[in-house]
Amino acid sequence: MTAGPASSDVLVVDGVVRRFGKLTAVDGVSFRVAPGETYGLLGPNGAGKTTTISMVAGLVRADAGTVRVMGEAVGPDKIAVRRHIGLVPQDLAIYPELTARENLTFFGRLQGLERRDLTRRVGEVLELVGLDERADGATKEFSGGMKRRLNIGVGLLHRPALLILDEPTVGVDPQSRNAILTSVEALSVEGMAVLYTTHYMEEAERLCDRIAIIDSGRIQAEGTRDELVRLTGGIDHVRLTGSGDVDAAAAALGDLRAVERVDADGQVLLLTVRDASSAVASLVTGATGAGMSLSDVEISRPNLESVFLHLTGKALRD
Numbered sequence: 001m002t003a004g005p006a007s008s009d010v011l012v013v014d015g016v017v018r019r020f021g022k023l024t025a026v027d028g029v030s031f032r033v034a035p036g037e038t039y040g041l042l043g044p045n046g047a048g049k050t051t052t053i054s055m056v057a058g059l060v061r062a063d064a065g066t067v068r069v070m071g072e073a074v075g076p077d078k079i080a081v082r083r084h085i086g087l088v089p090q091d092l093a094i095y096p097e098l099t100a101r102e103n104l105t106f107f108g109r110l111q112g113l114e115r116r117d118l119t120r121r122v123g124e125v126l127e128l129v130g131l132d133e134r135a136d137g138a139t140k141e142f143s144g145g146m147k148r149r150l151n152i153g154v155g156l157l158h159r160p161a162l163l164i165l166d167e168p169t170v171g172v173d174p175q176s177r178n179a180i181l182t183s184v185e186a187l188s189v190e191g192m193a194v195l196y197t198t199h200y201m202e203e204a205e206r207l208c209d210r211i212a213i214i215d216s217g218r219i220q221a222e223g224t225r226d227e228l229v230r231l232t233g234g235i236d237h238v239r240l241t242g243s244g245d246v247d248a249a250a251a252a253l254g255d256l257r258a259v260e261r262v263d264a265d266g267q268v269l270l271l272t273v274r275d276a277s278s279a280v281a282s283l284v285t286g287a288t289g290a291g292m293s294l295s296d297v298e299i300s301r302p303n304l305e306s307v308f309l310h311l312t313g314k315a316l317r318d
């Protein structure tokens, strides 16, 4: 392994900038991805995700900053380092007339894999992306999700240390999406570092060990899902439904330390609460003690959508 002495990270991105005319599409982005880690870039359309990964893959030159994969510098003129990188673009690059196995074999030959190794590797990749049972079916008959999984397979053939996936589930149905996500989950088990871009918070939450929230070309925050959610200040929402003296309950709950705000809506109380899981018992006691009888208690926790809103003042999706 040729990684620099200071880092066992597969990918080190340090201060990359990319301008298009007057627009700074990527404005000083830095992050690292370790072996076996799935790292997400979560942001809305136009945030700078594709431009960032194009620099990481060495397709686009950075105006400033550096990218290193396995300790080697990446850039449009650095061809050798590409053996460590697999890029799965949004667009499909497969031949519909060929079977899945034939497609993989064709691309494997292009990538220079030896014939004996290639047969074995094609089998492994088909299994990894869950297409082994359909390996010999023509890909023109495949569903959108199966085609996407085959596209991922092409990126995996040469056993890259880093696999980059650019919004691989855009435009596929929910069932296909689930199959794609399951395939991606299998990759980190193999010790591969995965860089995953998405504007779907559910995908980032499910797949990514760490997530960077990106907007306007900058990383606004980075961390595990739980670390990011804590940025919203540990504020949860609790909905109490019931009957009886709802107004008295509202007044009593408003006096509790954990409760930041109470809104009454008919027989329903909507509470803004610090750390609801610790406070819920005192909320129930407080409401019933004031004469409200409860039929339902519902806690909603902040998610990455709330974090994005908190950080940028905008919704993640239009």
Ligand SMILES: Nc1ncnc2c1ncn2[C@@H]1O[C@H](COP(=O)(O)OP(=O)(O)OP(=O)(O)O)[C@@H](O)[C@H]1O
Pocket (backbone or CB within 6 Å): 020, 023, 025, 043, 044, 045, 046, 047, 048, 049, 050, 051, 052
């Ligand atoms: N080749 C280009 N020339 C000019 N502007 C560009 C170019 N590529 C991207 N941009 C602009 O840079 C900004 C970031 O685009 P980028 O494609 O990186 O965002 P993204 O987060 O990947 O969003 P999307 O999912 O829509 O691709 C956008 O404002 C986009 O219009």
